[in-house]
Amino acid sequence: MTAADYVTACLFILGGIFFFAGTAGLLRFPDVYTRLHALTKADNVGLGLIVAGLALQAESWLAAGKLLLIWLLVLFAGACVAHLVARRALRKGTRIWTE
């Protein structure tokens, strides 16, 4: 294993932790807004770490660029979709959890 492999492994583990936290939040949080928060925030970072880890293993700059592009697209689409879901929930009158 080279140094890059070790860095990749670390990034994957870190990304996995973020994904785990995001999923736990999705399952355990009380209402749709907090769940969206957990999902988009944690998973975006998690995916970023995974993409960074994969980019280190990429054969060329072009492949790494494509990976980065995927991450940016997911960020953009995720943010928009989270907004749309929250907006729809508000319109439908889903109450915001307060405690």
Added chain:
Amino acid sequence: MLQWAFDTMLGFGLLWLAWRALNSSDLFKAIVLFIAFGLLMALAWVRLNAPDVALAEAAIGAGLTGALLLAALARLGAMTDQNVSGASAYPVPSAQPPAGSHFSRGLLILLLSASVAGMAYAIWSLPSYATGLSMDVAAHLDDSGVGNPVTAVLLNFRGYDTMLEMMVLLLAVLGVWSLGGLQQQPEKPVAAVLETLSRFLTPVFILAAAYLLWVGADAPGGAFQAGSVLGAAGVLLLLSGWRPRVRLMQWPLRLALTAGAGAFILLGLLTLLLEKQFLTYPVAQAGRMILLLESLATVSIAVTLAILFLSVSSGHKEKSGKGEKK
């Protein structure tokens, strides 16, 4: 060992999601679970070394089918809400399966278990090593005009299948239209973010489709994947309130819908004249012919899928559900 664990988990995950999707009490939840099922299927295709299938599944099985199902459910909800007063948004007549006698239910379970066991035995007893047609495909790949064996099979060796499939797509549109035709819907205002999203993503979708189409000659990708990505762009545009102009809905639409099947038939007749065989391309021209066919098929698939979505989500409306029925 780790791979076995992962594959087992994925297999059980698929079964569990399918069970939940088919038996959860809420139809909306069922559809969302089905979409998740489609995404896991895409993962399974990757594990089975079938990236071409994975791309198609991710775009169609998880994306377009889900959009179709949700659109139909929304219309069903609107329809039954007007007819059945005081019902919830998505009424489910019987959440639980209709009761049969215990005996008949037991018998059914028994029969189904027997068929699983039978299938498992049949699969188990097959020879564990079989090349199938992979050797033949590999032997003739150089003459096919493309480097990706799956594209070679789809567009060259078994071009018949793809031609007939284009006709199946056409038949589906005809069937949906004959159930009430397509009615023009006014453009309606939607969320600003959705508009921005579609405005930004549509060029990206078109670029991705063109990339998939081009790269499909030598790597995973091709007409079906490109067509479904382009179709998804159409669905996104339709969702964000865009409606094609009436002028476009006449002969340009029909031309786009029939372009794929028409190209296959015309090229087939041409090769019948040149090579004395239907859809057998001359080796020197095969690559170009396949690219031409794939481009037209991509357009047809994309337009067909988008039109199917438009028809299901807003098709034969207005006449129905005004309370006159029932």
Added chain:
Amino acid sequence: MTNAFLYALAGSGLFVLGLHALVMHAHVLRKILAINVMGSGVFLILVALARRSGETTTDPVPHAMVITGIVVAVSATALALALMLKLAEKSGQAVLPDKHGD
């Protein structure tokens, strides 16, 4: 046998789960979902069996068949949904009753 056997087994399980739901549920949307799950099961078995030709080479013919199948499945689903909506429009509900006169 390799891991592909697991997927073939899962595929047969999916087929039977779908068949069960197809028979047991009266709601048409559920039946459409069930048919889609059955189709996925068949596709899974096909591609898993294509894996048998070795670790590096796989049989591309079943792959092509499955891609064709996926596209046909989505168009059939659209047609089925349109039929379901027509049924709901005519009868007020999207249910296929067990007995006549229910």
